[in-house]
Amino acid sequence: MKLTGLGGRLYRGETSINIIGARKKWYALSGIFVALSIFSLGVQGLHLGIEFKGGSAFTVTTTSGTVEEARAVVGSTGYTGNTIVQTIGDDKIRIQTGVLEPAQSNAIQDALATKFGVTVESIDTQNVGPSWGEEISKKAFQGLIAFLICIMIYLALTFEPKMAVAAIVAVIHDVFITVGIYALVGFEVTPSTVIGFLTILGYSLYDTVVVFDKVRENTRAITSTGKMTYAQATNLAVNQTLVRSMNTSLIALLPVAAILFVGAGLLGAGTLKDLALALFIGLIAGTYSSIFIAAPILASLREREPAIKALNQRVAARQGGNASVETVARTRKKRRK
């Protein structure tokens, strides 16, 4: 198994990927992504589902009906607003309208049932009031803020305040990227998507926690030993946990991929697909950010402390000039042999 061999080499520092050293590159990359996200959010905005805008959706199972017929049926009830009709799979037609009064909704149900020869009960219907979306968006936003505050306090208590800051920055980064991709591609945002977004937060943090735990272990006595700069110790931690991070992310992606596959393949649309898609995108962003954003930011933050500055100078002097991460890796390798 190649990967496990790599794990051993990474652990001992024989192979080292200079992630912290190249942090400016990652910052720039993420900066571009975040800027793109904000841009596409501003220009295109999110494609919100009826749960957010208010409106009604009817799904009829029929093998013979056509989109034109369905549109005509809705028109025949006297509804003149915007109507979107689409087919789902081979045997379903979905009609989406603006906000309807209960009586209008009943009329459309009845007309569809008559036209396509089905019972009213078999028509999947969703009516959402105009203020409902506002309510759930408000709640989702409250949830996000409450979550960030809770996690910030919790991480600051268990780790260090600066680790909490770095972890939260990484999480916000993930949310931006994911939302940006939604805006850019034009995926529909439903409450299930929001569940997905909120779950990403927890997931992204899980990865970050694993990396930071190792960072803390490596840097516990760093100022007294004076063998490595903070950045070098952090880089070693990132490398040591690299295989683990990739493994946990991959294994977390597997069930999500299963939901996405089944949800999109079998059901066409709905809770499962929306949720899994948001998770799928968010998980990838989360894995990237815990390695390439959270850890570098932590290093950047800590390096501003006088004690760490002094340490870095000492180490630099000892290692002869420019203390780079590679030097440490090489010295460690030599020591071992």
Added chain:
Amino acid sequence: MSETNRAYANNQRKSGAAKNARPLRTLSITVLLTAILYGVAFATGATSINLGLDLRGGTSVTLQPRLEAGQEGQVTAEAIDQAVAIIRQRVNSLGVAEAEVASEGTGTNRQIVISVPGETGRRVVELVGQTAELRFRQVLLETGAVPTPEDDTLLQGSSLSPELVAAFKGLDCTKSESTLGSGGDDANSAIVTCDRNGSARYILAAAQVVGRDIKGATAALDQQNASGWFVSLDFTGDGTKKFGALTQSVVNLPAPQNQVAIVLDGVVVSAPRINEAILGGSAQITGSFTQLEAQDLANVLKYGSLPLAFDRGEVQQVSPTLGNDQLVAGLLAGGLGLLLVVLYSLLYYRALGSVVIGSLLLAGLHVLIVCLLLGKWIGFTLTLAGIAGVIVAIGITADSFIVYFERIRDEMRDGKPLRVAAETGWQRARRTIIVADLVSVISAVVLYIVSVGSVRGFAFTLGITTAIDLIVIFFFTKPMVSLLAKLNYFQSGASWSGVSPRSVGMASASIEGKVA
């Protein structure tokens, strides 16, 4: 002896004496407790999971309290409780089996969710949209619960409209739907209705005093006269005038017209006789109340004073076909996800992957039993989002195994033998797992508290399964690894054990290095 070796000798002593010295005992207890839980479930009849409407078809209506101008800050949790009770009564009056009314959220920030399986929900939607208001109406006629021939004598010569008389004659208060309220009583006209116990029929005049004229109501025990429990009632300035006028106009009339009925949602809660004109804005309702009755009446008066209107936030109708499709898809996705994780674990961790499979199976058994028991105890309902929560948690559960196993490998790379690495690796992995899982639990709890509908279902199962993950890794995975680490097959680092020098990634040089 090198420094590493000394440290490891210490660790070995420590872990030998430390906790989990008897993995077999821990494992037996875990398995036994799981079995006991299943025993409890079967003994109490908790043998099926409640499926949400999105999995079996039906209609759900979510209502949001609508605050009118000036009502902000006045809507109390009790007022919403009362509204939920009223809506529950109305839905029950439909006579649909299994209809459920529940409130979601906390305090005043709550939604009311009405679920009706297998219905189009049209009647529900119409029924629950109306505002329930408390009204005071003069009693025009009061008689027994069932129509009798004597009704005609009572009604003779009355000036009531023919429609009202006809309705009165057709009213049977012994039927349960007659006493459940409809919310359809018009404040400005006379009505025909029942006592809420179904013991009397009434014809009542138009409402003269309404709920918002009431300032407050309390139940109290009369200490001096020992006449038992009574309810005292205070009116607002406007209410004082209206109630004064009402009592003044009826006090000298013959019974039952000197009674004023307190009507909530179209049903008579109480119809006390007016003994004197009450002009001071403060009244007492006495009678042979028990403490409970008095408090109940006081609550009706107090919380009924604020008519809560509701907006239909979301109405969702899922056909049984779609429900079944979603259930099948959810289970299929879960099975497929589990299979992928199991395959990956076996591929990557070889024989050690069997521990992952065992742990996931145990976690699955725990999730199932929790769903069964909570379904029985607190009416927990599994929705599609809930199933998704469980599936996502498969990943989180597997993650904690990886953290542990990778730690063991790290320790082995430092030159420790497997038996020691399993213990020292655990000491370190434990912390990471707890912190990471707690982050997950915190996110689930926050989500659960602030959200509504499907998000809640997801947060609930995610939180539960993460908690189960902690239990499983502490009381199953860890002892299991300790046991396996004693086996020669794993200790010798057999090539398929998952802990062979090759798969751990120990170069032969570093093994020699350990000895040096």
